[in-house]
Amino acid sequence: MAPLTVDKLNEHVVNAKYAVRGRLALRAEELREQLKANPGSLPFKKVVNANIGNPQQLDQNPITFYRQVLALVQYPDLLKNPDSELLFKKDAIERAKFLINEIGSVGAYSHSKGIPAVRKSVAKFIEQRDGFPSDPERIYLCAGASIGVTQLLSALSTGPTSGFLIPIPQYPLYSATLTLVNSTAVQYHLDEKKGWATNVDEVRSIVNAAKLQNIDLKSIVVINPGNPTGAILSEQNIRDIIDVAADDHLVIIADEVYQANVFVGEFISFKKVLRQLQQENPGSKYDSVQLASIHSTSKGMIGECGQRGGYMELTGFHPEVEEHIYKLASIALCPVVTGQVLTELMVNPPAPGGDSYETFISEYNGIFNTLKHRANNLYQAFKQMEGVEVQEPQGAMYLFPRITIPQKAIDAAKEVNEVADEFYCLQLLERTGICVIPGSGFGQQEGTWHFRTTFLAPGDDYAIDLVNFHKEFMDKYRD
Amino acid sequence: MAPLTVDKLNEHVVNAKYAVRGRLALRAEELREQLKANPGSLPFKKVVNANIGNPQQLDQNPITFYRQVLALVQYPDLLKNPDSELLFKKDAIERAKFLINEIGSVGAYSHSKGIPAVRKSVAKFIEQRDGFPSDPERIYLCAGASIGVTQLLSALSTGPTSGFLIPIPQYPLYSATLTLVNSTAVQYHLDEKKGWATNVDEVRSIVNAAKLQNIDLKSIVVINPGNPTGAILSEQNIRDIIDVAADDHLVIIADEVYQANVFVGEFISFKKVLRQLQQENPGSKYDSVQLASIHSTSKGMIGECGQRGGYMELTGFHPEVEEHIYKLASIALCPVVTGQVLTELMVNPPAPGGDSYETFISEYNGIFNTLKHRANNLYQAFKQMEGVEVQEPQGAMYLFPRITIPQKAIDAAKEVNEVADEFYCLQLLERTGICVIPGSGFGQQEGTWHFRTTFLAPGDDYAIDLVNFHKEFMDKYRD
Secondary structure: HHHHHHHOOOOHHHHHHOOOOOOHHHHHHHHHHHHHHHOOOOOOOOEEEEEOOOOOHHOOOOOOHHHHHHHHHHHHHHHHHHHHOOOOOOOHHHOOOOOOOHOOOOOOOOOOOOOOHHHHHHHHHHHHOOOOOOHHHHHEEEOOHHHHHHHHHHHHOOOOOEEEEEEOOOHHHHHHHHHOOEEEEEEEEHHHOOEEEEEEHHHHHHHHHHOOOOOEEEEEEEOOOOHHHHOOOHHHHHHHHHHHHHHHEEEEEEEEEOOOOOOOOOOOOOOHHHHHHHHHHOOOOOOOEEEEEEEEEEOOOOOOOOOEEEEEEOOOOOOOHHHHHHHHHHHHOOOHHHHHHHHHHHHHOOOOOOOOOOHHHHHHHHHHHHHHHHHHHHHHHHHOOOOOOOOOOOOOEEEEEOOOOOHHHHHHHOOOOOHHHHHHHHHHHHHOOOOOHHHHHHOOOOOEEEEOOOOOOOOOHHHHHHHHHHHHHHHOOOO | OOOOHHHOOOOOHHHHHHHHHHHHHHHHHHHHHHHEEEEEOOEEEEEEEOOOOOHHHHOOOOHEEEEEEEHHHHHHHHHHHHHHHHHOOOOHHHHHHHHHHHHHHOOOOOOOOOOHHHHHHHHHHHHHHOOOOOOHHHHHEOOOOHHHHHHHHHHHHOOOOOEEEEEEEEHHHHHHHHHHHHOOEEEEEEEHHOOEEEEEHHHHHHHHHHHOOOOOEEEEEEOOOOOOOOOOOOOHHHHHHHHHHHHHEEEEEEOOOOOOOOOOOOOOHHHHHHHHHHOOOOOOHHOOOEEEEEEEEOOOOOOOHHHHEEEEEEEEOOHHHHHHHHHHHHOOOOOOOOHHHHHHHHHOOOHHHHOOOOHHHHHHHHHHHHHHHHHHHHHHHHHHHHOOOOOOOOEOOOOOEEEEHHHHHHHHHHHHOOOHHHHHHHHHHHHHHHEOOEEEHHHOOOOOEEEEEOOOOOOOOOHHHHHHHHHHHHHHHHO
């Protein structure tokens, strides 16, 4: 037998938990295989992965302009052939030529921070979004937001006494990575009754409590729009969080990957509010705030998760600190170059007047409206369900309903050694093929139960199946 | 000023060194920028990056078949248009259709271990290469070999007393990652006089010495063909290394990314030799050997570094240990999907009789012959140089000549606070624009000096510039 057993592994690796692809997701895979091998053997016809924001795994089509440019940069010989003008739009051809000229081959390693021209486009996008300058040298392209987050947490972590404030509920990348780097996750709870708002008074009191416990607080993680909650932070909320960060020298990690997925209200970036505060208060504490803002090509209307694009903008960091973050990027050589190309396309979409513009707008709006429609559909379904409370969908790709699990079900869960919401989600999966993630994977207030579902799945069947399952579950376990 | 200073960072991050993209590479970038801004301002016309195996940054063209399929999977609408038959070969179209059918959109996250169909192709490739079965479930696709290595080292590391045997000289990914995960690199020296062969007796004595120091040896890293040495391990060498691993329960990490870059002799995989030993000795210590074999789409004749493809095959690992390695892959979501596609194309090239076959073979052989020619050219140049010894190029993409640095130069280096070989390489860069990496970045026997250069750069100028610079340097510093 293999001499290397789990007890001899890195304990932090063993202890890390990642629910999004955990037990539920593994079981969903098994069921999918079973359906393939034996189609009639289960009470449903297909497995629906509502556990992960992966729009193109469901029915979302990629945006044509992006894919045209990507095809051309992969195979530039097409540009030499006059027949290709029949197949590609003029502005896609022009963009591909521009990028090929800047990059050379997408098969070459790029600069570890990313292709300079792409970083320039990102900086321009940020300037236009915020109305404040952005420096391409402060932009680090990364193969998906997760890589940027991992590099930051790894650079900032100094062992078990170093603390990172994370929201609860949170996207489990944060808790998993903090376990891996052997740091302490210091939790602040979002206020469910106020649409999952951030209660900055609570954050302050948690900061003070952590200090009393001699935790060396390094950073505060903010996810805006929220994952799994979908909540959008107000400008006041953002100001207050920056205040805490300025007072306590916390690096702000602003996970803003859902910035385009906003149905209610408005997305305001941390960078913009920070620059406003600095402008309003010259020579103040705000000058020393350090902010890492993260964006991705996996979400928004682009939804290109498998292409692994994204960027991180560092604001206010010490140049020597940046050198070490750059070194971490160097050890990984470079982010995948086609993902960098896609990042350029995301931040620099087709311009009005170009051949691709109308198709682009229609595809973009189509996806936006579909997502909004599906979010509301699911919201309405949850509102009907017995003992379920759910916040109005504001943004991101998720709903995070609170479910009242009857004591009888809690007891039944205990008997099979499962947490109550995991028990609920596993039964949902086994009965309907719908895979969602229990709230315990994201964190929740003691004694409350939730699950996270994407609202990406097409059709009404999905909502109907959820409603029917819930009724059945309640009928079986109602106290 | 920013409150976060280097002394507050993770010391392991601060201490990690990565010479391939270190000081020399940064200075090369500066010089390139200077030439762009002010073309006549330097004694050379261009900067040549011989510091990194990045063939498509120089003049190597991608292989057409790979890029045709990649363009089609990026933009599958092309398959619906009859005009595309004018632009793409029939077998490329068929392969793209097969892959799209297996994958869906390349914009969706895949299984964290990689697309099942791609893993099947990899397993088939390994079976054909080795003559022994391979299980697709033991294959983990990864975004470049570095990611697989990082996951393994991270899972196996249990702090400063855990040791990993690494060859000296080595590819600095290993030393850098071991610093990051806070483990100990235990060095075994390759034998320069015997063409950088692995001296297994030395390995054994180092294993014993490490045990006496209470180092918990976890693994032995082997790079075959060698980086930076280019040496190819003999079958007997491989058998002996497996023996050590079996006796001392070391996980073998076999970095085989240069397996197609072989000019002299033959590449034999660790997996094949392990299976032979198991077959020859049923029920023996070889049954419990744990091997991780790593391959990549960045090297070979494919050379698609920027696309980030590769795989790792785990042999003999405990299923529970594999679960945690799988979890690490899950936290990173999935390897870039187009890199997975390219991995499939690498292991399953166009078949004889197909429309792409002849072009493919001619491109492949063209690259192989060019690399061999350039390697020999450079080898001949080094052989002429005063005080330079160099091994005949056997494989990989590098030469690692030993240079005799005069005492006067060593003293001059000390004065400017540089290591002697770094001093030499910096002067080479400033005079000629050629960027190579000093041997100290890879490790070398005390008192010896080397540098690593790729043999990817085109033209004779490169070799001539090296020869001329060396003469000039010696004339200036000769004792």
